[in-house]
Amino acid sequence: MTTEHALSFNNVDKTFGKNAALTGCTTHVNVGTITGLIGANGAGKSTLMSVAAGLTRPDGGSVTVLGQTPSQRNIPHGVSYLAQHKPLYRSFTVAEMLKFGAETNTSWDNDYATEIATSTKLSLGTKIKNLSPGQRTIVAIALVLGRKPQFLMLDEPMADLDPLARRTVAQILMADVAERGTTVLLSSHVLSEISDLADEMILLGTGSVHLQGPIEDVLHDHFVLTGQGDPHTVVGSATLVETRGSSHMRTHLFRGPAPHIATSDWAVAPVTLDDVVLGYLRTEDVPR
């Protein structure tokens, strides 16, 4: 762990019965970044966040969050975590929920939380149970940001939001990062959301990390090669991640420096985030 890391996992394991959720998971989140946590259903994203928040105890390995070891007795100061199910009291009004936030947090910014909660024009007098799932998400985000966290973890925060509300939440998060220097770890299945919002990414595949780094570097470090025959004859030192297509025309995803190709038998193209993520998720046999 260095002070540049808001979160640091070293060889972390977590098993639920026979289900291995995290297996030798080693990763970190750099301070001051918005990091996108990507992975297939069941890859371990929620478990990683729950362990980092101190709500789930790992079986092995070490976890450091804002310089502290999280546990149920020691939820690290400065951490806010919004779980996927967005816990709120259904019988409370929005105003009562915000009051609850004020009463249970020593560092609470009521004006800021109220501004976020009302950013999509919902009324403070409405009961939580009468809000739509998307409106509940906005209130939940107001509650986690009202605590003025140093490190914010959001588990699929955009899943219920309409396109306009998504944009509102994205702007709220980017403003928070710019003005308060908050570090954000955000999981999503929508890759366009990750490329719009995040500077860095962690790609989790069944419990351990396939790939991690600044998104720009990840894209720069991969290329797609299309053609027939053995691609290794033209790629140099790059590592094959995945191959698709028929024997007539194959598309190969490679990690490493893109080659200069002097023959019309092969074509090299830059990748999108979709190419990289889908390529890794489609194959079990990936370079780690």
Ligand SMILES: Nc1ncnc2c1ncn2[C@@H]1O[C@H](COP(=O)(O)OP(=O)(O)OP(=O)(O)O)[C@@H](O)[C@H]1O
């Ligand atoms: N409380 C639990 N009891 C039993 N198994 C669990 C529990 N929580 C998680 N798991 C298992 O651990 C694995 C990882 O689950 P997790 O919810 O962390 O994945 P995820 O990447 O967040 O998935 P999704 O994208 O579907 O939300 C899965 O196999 C899941 O079934």
